[in-house]
Amino acid sequence: xxxxxxxxxxxxxxxxxxxxxxxxxxxxxxxxxxxxxxxxxxxxxxxxxxxxxxxxxxxxxxxxxxxxxxxxxxxxxxxxxxxxxxxxxxxxxxxxxxxxxxxxxxxxxxxxxxxxxxxxxxxxxxxxxxxxxxxxxxxxxxxxxxxxxxxxxxxxxxxxxxxxxxxxxxxxxxxxxxxxxxxxxxxxxxxxxxxxxxxxxxxxxxxxxxxxxxxxxxxxxxxxxxxxxxxxxxxxxxxxxxxxxxxxxxxxxxxxxxxxxxxxxxxxxxxxxxxxxxxxxxxxxxxxxxxxxxxxxxxxxxxxxxxxxxxxxxxxxxxxxxxxxxxxxxxxxxx
Amino acid sequence: xxxxxxxxxxxxxxxxxxxxxxxxxxxxxxxxxxxxxxxxxxxxxxxxxxxxxxxxxxxxxxxxxxxxxxxxxxxxxxxxxxxxxxxxxxxxxxxxxxxxxxxxxxxxxxxxxxxxxxxxxxxxxxxxxxxxxxxxxxxxxxxxxxxxxxxxxxxxxxxxxxxxxxxxxxxxxxxxxxxxxxxxxxxxxxxxxxxxxxxxxxxxxxxxxxxxxxxxxxxxxxxxxxxxxxxxxxxxxxxxxxxxxxxxxxxxxxxxxxxxxxxxxxxxxxxxxxxxxxxxxxxxxxxxxxxxxxxxxxxxxxxxxxxxxxxxxxxxxxxxxxxxxxxxxxxxxxxxxxxxxxxxxxxxxxxxxxxxxxxxxxxxxxxxxxxxxxxxxxxxxxxxxxxxxxxxxxxxxxxxxxxxxxxxxxxxxxxxxxxxxxxxxxxxxxxxxxxxxxxxxxxxxxxxxxxxxxxxxxxxxxxxxxxxxxxxxxxxxxxxxxxxxxxxxxxxxxxxxxxxxxxxxxxxxxxxxxxxxxxxxxxxxxxxxxxxxxxxxxxxxxxxxxxxxxxxxxxxxxxxxxxxxxxxxxxxxxxxxxxxxxxxxxxxxxxxxxxxxxxxxxxxxxxxxxxxxxxxxxxxxxxxxxxxxxxxxxxxxxxxxxxxxxxxxxxxxxxxxxx
Numbered sequence: 004x005x006x007x008x009x010x011x012x013x014x015x016x017x018x019x020x021x022x023x024x025x026x027x028x029x030x031x032x033x034x035x036x037x038x039x040x041x042x043x044x045x046x047x048x049x050x051x052x053x054x055x056x057x058x059x060x061x062x063x064x065x066x067x068x069x070x071x072x073x074x075x076x077x078x079x080x081x082x083x084x085x086x087x088x089x090x091x092x093x094x095x096x097x098x099x100x101x102x103x104x105x106x107x108x109x110x111x112x113x114x115x116x117x118x119x120x121x122x123x124x125x126x127x128x129x130x131x132x133x134x135x136x137x138x139x140x141x142x143x144x145x146x147x148x149x150x151x152x153x154x155x156x157x158x159x160x161x162x163x164x165x166x167x168x169x170x171x172x173x174x175x176x177x178x179x180x181x182x183x184x185x186x187x188x189x190x191x192x193x194x195x196x197x198x199x200x201x202x203x204x205x206x207x208x209x210x211x212x213x214x215x216x217x218x219x220x221x222x223x224x225x226x227x228x229x230x231x232x233x234x235x236x237x238x239x240x241x242x243x244x245x246x247x248x249x250x251x252x253x254x255x256x257x258x259x260x261x262x263x264x265x266x267x268x269x270x271x272x273x274x275x276x277x278x279x280x281x282x283x284x285x286x287x288x289x290x291x292x293x294x295x296x297x298x299x300x301x302x303x304x305x306x307x308x309x310x311x312x313x314x315x316x317x318x319x320x321x322x323x324x325x326x327x328x329x330x331x332x333x334x335x336x337x338x
Numbered sequence: 339x340x341x342x343x344x345x346x347x348x349x350x351x352x353x354x355x356x357x358x359x360x361x362x363x364x365x366x367x368x369x370x371x372x373x374x375x376x377x378x379x380x381x382x383x384x385x386x387x388x389x390x391x392x393x394x395x396x397x398x399x400x401x402x403x404x405x406x407x408x409x410x411x412x413x414x415x416x417x418x419x420x421x422x423x424x425x426x427x428x429x430x431x432x433x434x435x436x437x438x439x440x441x442x443x444x445x446x447x448x449x450x451x452x453x454x455x456x457x458x459x460x461x462x463x464x465x466x467x468x469x470x471x472x473x474x475x476x477x478x479x480x481x482x483x484x485x486x487x488x489x490x491x492x493x494x495x496x497x498x499x500x501x502x503x504x505x506x507x508x509x510x511x512x513x514x515x516x517x518x519x520x521x522x523x524x525x526x527x528x529x530x531x532x533x534x535x536x537x538x539x540x541x542x543x544x545x546x547x548x549x550x551x552x553x554x555x556x557x558x559x560x561x562x563x564x565x566x567x568x569x570x571x572x573x574x575x576x577x578x579x580x581x582x583x584x585x586x587x588x589x590x591x592x593x594x595x596x597x598x599x600x601x602x603x604x605x606x607x608x609x610x611x612x613x614x615x616x617x618x619x620x621x622x623x624x625x626x627x628x629x630x631x632x633x634x635x636x637x638x639x640x641x642x643x644x645x646x647x648x649x650x651x652x653x654x655x656x657x658x659x660x661x662x663x664x665x666x667x668x669x670x671x672x673x674x675x676x677x678x679x680x681x682x683x684x685x686x687x688x689x690x691x692x693x694x695x696x697x698x699x700x701x702x703x704x705x706x707x708x709x710x711x712x713x714x715x716x717x718x719x720x721x722x723x724x725x726x727x728x729x730x731x732x733x734x735x736x737x738x739x740x741x742x743x744x745x746x747x748x749x750x751x752x753x754x755x756x757x758x759x760x761x762x763x764x765x766x767x768x769x770x771x772x773x774x775x776x777x778x779x780x781x782x783x784x785x786x787x788x789x790x791x792x793x794x795x796x797x798x799x800x801x802x803x804x805x806x807x808x809x810x811x812x813x814x815x816x817x818x819x820x821x822x823x824x825x826x827x828x829x830x831x832x833x834x835x836x837x838x839x840x841x842x843x844x845x846x847x848x849x850x851x852x853x854x855x856x857x858x859x860x861x862x863x864x865x866x867x868x869x870x871x872x873x874x875x876x877x878x879x880x881x882x883x884x885x886x887x888x889x890x891x892x893x894x895x896x897x898x899x900x901x902x903x904x905x906x907x908x909x910x911x912x913x914x915x916x917x918x919x920x921x922x923x924x925x926x927x928x929x930x931x932x933x934x935x936x937x938x939x940x941x942x943x944x945x946x947x948x949x950x951x952x953x954x955x956x957x958x959x960x961x962x963x964x965x966x967x968x969x970x971x972x973x974x975x976x977x978x979x980x981x982x983x984x985x986x987x988x989x990x991x992x993x994x995x996x997x
Contacts, residue, residue: 077573077577113570116568118571118592129578134579
């Protein structure tokens with residue numbers, strides 16, 4: 004759905020010159036002093052499969068916001084290619100770009116970005132209005148979308164009358180209303196309280212299950228990345244340090260930087276049993292679980308029974324896990 | 339590996355750079371001393387060969403325009419149609435105001451005030467408008483109002499698109515801002531001679547002059563409003579596929595609407611301050627009554643008309659302040675809550691009713707039984723004041739003239755002109771560098787090259803008149819700052835004092851400089867001291883406000899930190915708040931200085947002499963004096979640029995200040 008190839012963003016004079024040159028590897032301060040350039044993103048490539056949730060995680064200044072803005076060229080990349088459903092976004096003319104933005108991709112913003120002078124209904128209908136959908140039609144669809152995100156019948160309110168969580172639900176509805184194939188999320192929940200954030204994450208999980216959108220999600224919160232992502236890319240100094248499933252990132256961190264990050268993550272919440280199971284044996288078993296069950300969810304089974312648990316995938320036994328196996332994952336958390 | 343790394347620090351200024359700067363400065367000082375000595379040896383007077391004959395050329399050009407007014411395409415195809423169009427707009431406005439009759443105008447003021455600013459603003463606007471008719475000539479007031487409305491309309495029609503353009507292009511912003519700022523900083527008399535050449539007399543040139551001043555706030559506020567649209571909202575529009583037009587009309591303008599509407603108030607008040615002065619072009623409105631009263635020493639008439647102007651200003655201010663804040667208002671709370679549409683309907687019906695009643699009663703003139711004679715009580719009051727305080731005011735006035743204004747004026751005129759040029763250049767150099775030094779030096783040099791005008795016994799150098807004006811400006815700015823700075827500092831630290839001052843400052847902000855001349859003339863008679871005192875009265879309130887604002891803008895954190903380390907209030911102010919507010923305060927002084935200059939020029943109306951008189955006298959007799967008027971105006975422009983650039987350099991210098 005989304006393919007990114009060798010994408011660079013360099014600020015400053017004659018930015019193209021820096022791309023791929025030895026200067027790009029200079030320390031940040033030195034490059035800025037010598038050439039007046041800042042490399043915000045370097046040599047990023049990625050592919051997001053249809054229906055996948057791809058999370059980009061990094062601290063502030065790591066280039067993740069630049070990356071997501073380059074996808075629809077809110078920021079013009081310096082070099083590289085972006086494809087959306089096979090169309091080359093980087094080569095699109097103004098008109099084609101507008102069509103892509105209006106029909107294929109929509110975005111949810113960190114600080115909501117609701118238009119203060121419009122009612123919720125007109126905010127949600129904004130994308131449809133830009134597309135030229137007539138008033139009655141777009142309002143109907145906006146009304147339905149508001150209900151979908153849990154704000155039924157609140158269309159006549161103004162944004163300032165809502166709490167932060169509710170405002171972001173509107174932001175979400177606005178992005179959903181145009182029925183895009185791809186949704187981009189730029190740290191959508193980082194301005195929210197932890198409890199509300201949790202609730203909104205559940206909302207994303209639900210919407211994804213119900214609507215099957217392809218999503219690219221930016222966050223600085225590792226927990227959020229692990230909860231939502233099918234795959235996670237860890238970004239630092241403008242480049243990807245590691246790309247992998249949550250389990251891969253937690254169990255096989257690519258370098259010390261990532262290792263530092265994931266050190267405190269409770270592994271049992273992330274690791275599926277098939278990643279740590281023993282080879283199949285003949286039982287007897289105390290029960291059976293599917294291969295993608297998280298280790299934590301086996302604890303109750305093995306706690307009361309010495310016998311191992313059978314791990315099945317598509318009806319076939321693929322391995323076993325017992326109390327020792329479970330405990331060693333949990334114990335590993337404190338390494 | 340630790341995730342923390344110390345960022346590299348920017349290099350400190352090396353000792354070499356500092357030494358170099360010192361060296362440069364001493365070179366300049368040396369050059370200054372040498373040049374000054376040279377100049378002292380050279381002739382005192384501006385040499386006659388320096389005269390660029392600008393006056394003669396301007397006079398010739400004017401003659402040409404008179405002869406060719408009917409034939410030259412630039413007149414027949416541009417200026418004349420434009421002039422006619424302005425006159426037509428004015429006539430239309432007059433028809434509307436006459437149709438509304440006075441009850442309609444008062445009701446309209448109330449309705450607009452109510453619907454945009456709440457009950458209190460509505461009552462204030464209507465009451466003030468009614469007051470205008472009670473104390474002053476209603477028909478003359480309507481001329482003032484009409485010219486102002488037409489000017490504001492034009493300023494908005496031109497200013498909003500310009501504002502949109504400047505918001506989209508940094509280059510356009512730079513160019514247009516310099517042009518508009520320069521135009522706005524100039525004292526109004528500067529424009530009189532040129533607009534007369536191109537637009538004739540009476541209403542059309544008055545509208546043009548007013549638009550010159552009302553346009554900058556319109557452009558600036560549109561620009562400001564659009565540029566302050568949060569980045570994320572722009573991104574929202576873009577990311578959902580808005581094209582440029584949709585982005586402007588669906589996102590940016592609606593979001594900026596509030597800021598732009600708030601700016602409307604500034605546009606109106608700016609226009610108003612100018613309209614009353616533009617009456618010098620012969621519009622025959624309230625401003626002219628004040629002017630005549632001042633010149634014929636008819637205190638009561640001038641004061642009554644002045645009061646009318648003040649009330650009109652207050653009414654307009656109430657009408658255009660918009661929603662000030664959501665503060666609780668007892669008056670508003672007492673009103674039953676009505677939906678907006680109903681309230682709007684009520685307002686419209688009230689205005690229509692007032693118009694119908696006005697038409698039915700055939701209320702063409704403001705009824706005599708409603709008018710209040712303010713002129714005679716003021717006259718007798720003034721007589722009493724003059725009899726009682728004449729000694730004191732006379733003594734103050736004499737003191738100001740003999741011991742302060744004249745010595746400075748004499749000094750500046752006695753100094754060889756080139757010494758002044760070099761000295762001011764030196765100040766420019768120390769303030770910023772070679773470019774500023776050259777610029778201000780050039781300004782003064784050009785003033786010297788403007789030649790002489792007839793006056794006194796024989797001919798007077800424009801240079802000497804410029805020095806006279808400069809001396810008044812210097813005295814007035816020093817007095818203003820001495821008075822305003824301490825008050826501003828107190829108000830910047832004490833909420834209670836600020837609350838106490840605020841109503842005074844609010845009213846003072848609304849009044850045009852013109853109005854201040856009236857009481858000053860009663861007390862001090864005509865002359866230079868009256869001008870200086872009027873300047874001080876006019877300049878002190880904004881100076882207090884700007885100082886206070888600068889103090890209050892200082893971030894809370896460093897002040898709190900100082901207090902937590904045990905700084906006393908006085909230490910905290912001296913060591914934290916004042917240094918951090920320094921830049922804002924200096925910029926405030928720059929603004930005050932420009933107001934002082936504008937007022938010094940206007941004070942020519944009450945006998946302050948100087949360049950203002952040259953520029954203003956020419957308006958009455960363009961046939962013989964236009965050349966002088968142009969030269970006088972140019973001298974004012976050059977003086978204004980010089981003063982503005984130097985003081986701006988203080989406020990924007992690199993060392994210290996707010997970020």
